[in-house]
Amino acid sequence: MPATIPTERxxxxxxxxxxxxxxxxxxxxxxxxxxxxxxxxxxxxxxxLAQYEQHFxxxxxxxxxxxxxxxxxxxxxxxxxxxxxxxxxxxxAAMARLAGHPDIDRGRVGLWGTSLGGMNVIRVAAVRDDVxxxxxxxxxxxxxxxARRLGVLASLRLAPAIAADLVRRATRxxxxxxxxxxxxxxxxxxxxxxxEAGWNSTVPxxxxxxxxxxxxxxxxxxxxxxxRQARNVNAPLLVCVCDRENLMDPRYAALVAQRAPRGVARxxxxxxxxxxxxxxxxxxxxxxxxxxxxxLDVRA
Numbered sequence: 001m002p003a004t005i006p007t008e009r010x011x012x013x014x015x016x017x018x019x020x021x022x023x024x025x026x027x028x029x030x031x032x033x034x035x036x037x038x039x040x041x042x043x044x045x046x047x048x049l050a051q052y053e054q055h056f057x058x059x060x061x062x063x064x065x066x067x068x069x070x071x072x073x074x075x076x077x078x079x080x081x082x083x084x085x086x087x088x089x090x091x092x093a094a095m096a097r098l099a100g101h102p103d104i105d106r107g108r109v110g111l112w113g114t115s116l117g118g119m120n121v122i123r124v125a126a127v128r129d130d131v132x133x134x135x136x137x138x139x140x141x142x143x144x145x146x147a148r149r150l151g152v153l154a155s156l157r158l159a160p161a162i163a164a165d166l167v168r169r170a171t172r173x174x175x176x177x178x179x180x181x182x183x184x185x186x187x188x189x190x191x192x193x194x195x196e197a198g199w200n201s202t203v204p205x206x207x208x209x210x211x212x213x214x215x216x217x218x219x220x221x222x223x224x225x226x227x228r229q230a231r232n233v234n235a236p237l238l239v240c241v242c243d244r245e246n247l248m249d250p251r252y253a254a255l256v257a258q259r260a261p262r263g264v265a266r267x268x269x270x271x272x273x274x275x276x277x278x279x280x281x282x283x284x285x286x287x288x289x290x291x292x293x294x295x296l297d298v299r300a
Contacts, residue, residue: 005057007050010064010101014093020045020073021066021097024053030103033110033132033296034062036094040115040140041082041221042180042199044072046207048276052112052285059289060298063112064098066090071210078175080210082217084120084224091124099130108132108296110235112288115247115272116140118239119226122256125237126229133295134233135288137240138272141230142252147222149248154191158218165215175214189218192246198273227252230259237263238291240284242270264291 010023022045026032035056037049049065056063068087069076091111099106110133113121118139125131140146147155158178165176181199182188188196203209213221230237239257241250257265266287274280292298 005054007053010097012066012093012097014069014090017069018075019066019069019090019093021064021094022053023098023101024057024063024065025103026057026060026062030062031105032060032062032103033108033292033298034064034098034104035110035112035133035135035292035296036091036098037063037065038091038094038111038113038117038121039065039068040113040117042071042080042210042213043115043202044207044209046072046204047209048202048204051281055285056289056292059293061289061292061296062098062104064094066094078214080177080212081175081214083220084116084123087120088124091120092128095124095128095130106130110134110292110296112136112292114138116221118253119224122226122233122237123229125235126226126232129234131235133236133238133292135238135240135291136253136256137284137288138242138245138270138275139239139253139256140248141226141256142248143222143224145225145252146248149246150190150192150222154189155222157187158189158215161215162219169214169216177212178215178218179211180213181211189213189221190247194246194271194273198246198271201273202276227255227259230256230263231261233260233263235262236291236295238288239263239265240275240288241265241267242272242275243267244269244271246271
């Protein structure tokens, strides 16, 4: 979708660390309803978020997108240190930044998350009572389930790097990195068939994808889950399930919708990456927009 609605840079601080952020406002006078856009593993604002900013803003919903600490245009060291706990703190700070903006109706602020961002959305929504609505797509919500899909051999290949990173971290000698994604049988955190091409399909021309993660962070990632917290998500929750999900058994995503008190699951014939692209993205956006408009009380 062409970027026809202006996007404004509105950085914020999360526990003292500057996070780069972008605000897209609908036409007309506010205060507007809004959602925070929460990205996935290793992704940045430049990777596919413009189509969601533009579509939601055209429907009357403001968006705030941001880069997590230690990644993209945000500050923070060491680079590519990726912690879901710290990312949830960034989501909290993004909500505060959005709710405090004079053109935003702080009583109508929701969360939208994709991939690993779906886990972060569920974990944040489970502990806040001011989330008006939540939407997650192709959510990776259960690290152990993702680890089983990735396979034992992939984990064994990373073991020496993980051990080295733990030692380097303890002795403050910098971090040991591994690729986030690579070809099947290769040396990377995620090597399932289609993953490397899928990740690259979300990187527009001229944009750089920093394909690395601190090695021990990969271990923490596959031991984290949002399944239990789903019971505490009181906001209306739309879970867009990819029935051919190749990074995790899709039953875990459907289980989140089942356990959330106001959860709804919508199923799509998609792997983890088709959902970002035509023709499917148009249908998914229509479903998500209708859900957001209903619970954010967006009037024509």
